[in-house]
Amino acid sequence: MESIKLTPGKWRGLKILADDEGKFRMMAIDQRGSLKKALAKALGISPEEVTDEDIVKAKIMITKVLSPYASAVLTDPIYGFPYTFEYIPRDVGILLAYEKTGYEKAQGGRKTALLSDWSGEKIKRSGANAIKLLLYYRPDGDPEVVKYQQDIVRKVGEEARKYDIPFLLEPVGYEIEEPAKDSLEYAQRKPQIVIETVKEFTKEEYGVDVLKLEFPADLKYTEEFAGGEFDGKERDVAYDLYEVEDICEELDDTATIPWVLLSAGVGIEEFLLNVEIAVAHGASGFLAGRAIWKDAVPFYPDLDKMEKWLATEGVDNFARLYEVSDEATPYYKHKKFKSFANIDLEGKGTDWYKNY
Amino acid sequence: MESIKLTPGKWRGLKILADDEGKFRMMAIDQRGSLKKALAKALGISPEEVTDEDIVKAKIMITKVLSPYASAVLTDPIYGFPYTFEYIPRDVGILLAYEKTGYEKAQGGRKTALLSDWSGEKIKRSGANAIKLLLYYRPDGDPEVVKYQQDIVRKVGEEARKYDIPFLLEPVGYEIEEPAKDSLEYAQRKPQIVIETVKEFTKEEYGVDVLKLEFPADLKYTEEFAGGEFDGKERDVAYDLYEVEDICEELDDTATIPWVLLSAGVGIEEFLLNVEIAVAHGASGFLAGRAIWKDAVPFYPDLDKMEKWLATEGVDNFARLYEVSDEATPYYKHKKFKSFANIDLEGKGTDWYKNY
Incomplete structure (x- = not known):
């Protein structure tokens, strides 16, 4: 069996993103637009006033x-990293994150x-262990x-290769015209959107190492939960x-690289x-943000209360995850690697350092 | 009190080299020449035959x-890193290591x-957390x-700054002519050699972040141990x-950056x-190689016996350290930083990512 070759920056990066068991238990706090909205609501002001x-x-x-x-x-380089990286153990x-918030x-x-004046080179230099790109994507959208x-994905993939750092791509589907994402039509379309997107971005030319994916269906539209079990809405x-x-099984069959779930x-x-469903069908973990911490935001600006909530309910959410x-x-x-023993260093040998 | 500014790559690197307590408990296995000699002895052959x-x-x-x-x-990029990095948690x-083994x-x-075809850029790219340079140095030597x-130190310091990665310098004194290092004369000279070297390479122009130093005296030449307590030789x-x-106190007064002890x-x-003496006088830990593991080498090529020794006596050496x-x-x-609260990110602000 031929081993799978990895460069050291990518390999070491993957190892560090995952925990000791090799499972990704990651938290996202790179939100900008959506956090602004939530803070505006908490403060009773408009997002522009935040x-x-x-x-x-x-x-x-x-x-x-x-x-x-x-x-x-996962954090952002504007409001996150420069202020928070000292708190990360x-x-x-x-x-x-590499992208500008929102979309055109x-x-x-x-x-x-x-994000302009920002780059894969800077991300690597800063000591971070991966580049993340959020990408709005409809495989069936306008060809242009x-x-x-x-x-864009190809460009970021090239940078990640050049600086030898893992590239985590987060493709997010959307409804081009009406109706909104929370609709029967979108719920029916979602599996195909996610799976077709996976098919595209697992091609080697993109250089993606891990996919951060939406759950490929909407549980609120399942027979079991359409009664409003999650949010009271039928x-x-x-x-x-x-x-x-x-x-999920089909998604996993399509994914030729590890994938994690976004919230x-x-x-x-x-x-x-x-x-629970995703990991039963091959997912390598999660990269979750709001699902873990969003209920702390309404306490803002009372930081003490926020902290109390996070240290109890927030930690509990994590434990349950x-x-x-x-x-x-x-x-x-x-299946890309099969086993740890099957991974080997690209160019391994006493002349590795010369050719690297 | 004005805070001390650090760039993220250097800061994150220092944090990772140290343990949770901020103390450096590091192991060196970058030996080439000296390991070859020890293996030759174990195998009963000449070093060239290893x-x-x-x-x-x-x-x-x-x-x-x-x-x-x-x-x-700490490892080397020839016989170490490409073969061993997968075993490092x-x-x-x-x-x-950046240097070629030995000296001219x-x-x-x-x-x-x-080492030719090797660079600070490659060290950073590989996912390593610091550049180490061993430097033979006599502050009172030939001016050329x-x-x-x-x-050389200045050049490596510049690369470390450019790629934003900690630079650990290991200056090692030597006896220019006879007599050898194990002599009364050298023992008497050693404190000044180490301290003058520290004075030089803590200048900001060199960009050194941590010094890996020899113990600035020779305990075998102290009144208390000259009787041969360590090796039977008076x-x-x-x-x-x-x-x-x-x-040691004088060394620490001179060291304007953290220092650790080599073995x-x-x-x-x-x-x-x-x-014990060094940390009582300001050292931030150790970066030790042979003192920890050298007694395992004579078992080579019996890898089972080597492993047994390392997992018992080797681990015990570590625990005692x-x-x-x-x-x-x-x-x-x-004293460079004073406290964790006194360190701040260089260029901190929501425009950090633009100017970094």
Whole structure:
């Protein structure tokens, strides 16, 4: 059996992003737009009135209390990293976001922009362990937009290769016209959107190492939960849980690289079930943000109360996520690698340093 | 009080090299020449007959068994890193050697060469957390050699700054002509050599972040141990332990950056005492190699016996080193930084990422 070759920066990076078991138990606190909105609500003001200081203070509090429980923390280079990286323990990895928040609304869909004056080179230099890119993506969208988005991924993949650092891609689907994402139509379309996206970005030319994926279905539209179990709202039925499991299985068959689940702002109960189903079908863990900490934000600006909530309920959310992700596939057992023993250093030998 | 500014790569690197307490408990397994000699002795052959495979096998065994006990591991990029980095746990830092083994014997002393086809850029790219440079140095040596050696340190310091990675310098004194290092004359001279060297390389222009230093005296020449307590050989007396403590105190007064102790092939009992005295006078820990593992080498090529020795006596050596270094000064409490709260990110602000 031929071994899979990895460069040291990528390999060491993956090892650090994962925990001792090789499972990704990561926290996201790189939110900008959505955190601003939540803080505005807490303060009873408009998002424009939320100050940089508000965002920074909230990020410091969340990072300080919860990062010790994560295998790695994803943050942003504006309000996050420069203020919070000193609170991230030495054995917790760091991922840094590359994209500008939000998107440009082009005629045929959403276009992602990289943050200007920021780069893969800077992310590597800063001591971070991975580059993360959020990408709005509809595989069936306008060809010009599709190509535009693919080109960005390719560019970031090249940088990640050049600086030998893992590249985590987070493709997020969206509804091009109405109706909104929370609709029967979108719920029915979602599996295909996620799976087709996986098919595209696992091609080697993109240089993606880990995919951060949406759950490929919407549990709120399952026969079992359409009664409003998660948020009190009744919905139509798109599929049942057995079908959802089949969808996850298909996703995993398609994913030729390790994948983790994102929480996309859903509540903790729904996310726990998402994770449980996903890891039963090959996911290597989670990279979750709001599902863990969002209920702390309404306490802002009372930092004491925020801290209390995070140190109790927030930590409990994390603990429950560890439990339900117990069956996650360690990255080195993913079918790409098969086993730890099957991974080898690219160019291994006493002349490795010359050719690296 | 004005805070001390650190860039993120340097800061994160220091944090990872140290343990949770901020103390450096590091292991060196970057030996090349000296390990070759020891393996030759074990095999009853000449050093030239020792194969690359022998060196690699010994390094794998030592790294595999002992690196989990270290806060960080120093290795070399030829026989070490490409074969052993997979055995270094995710929460143990990695330092990589930049220099070619040995030295060029110039007329006025020893000249260091950097390993060709190797660089600070590659060290950073590989995912390592620090650059290490061993430098033969006599502050009172031939001016041309002194300048040559200083230039190398400056060059490496610039690379470390450029790639934002800690730079650990290991200056090692030597006797230019006869007599050898193990002599009364050298023992008397040693304090000044070490202290003058510290004075030079703590200048900001060199960009050194941590010094790896020889113990600034020779305990075998103290009144208390000249009777042959460490190796059965009687020696003349150069100083007593009180004077040695004063020498350490003077060294620490001179060191404007954190420093750790190297073991230079002395036995574990002598090294334990070195560390105990050094940390009582400001040292931030140790970076020790042979003192920990050298007694495993004579078992080679019996890898089972080597492993048994390392997992018992080797681990015990490590445990004893932790004990005697309990009073080590955490890097962030070194007078350079004063306290953790006094360190701040260089260029901190929401525009940090633009200017970094």
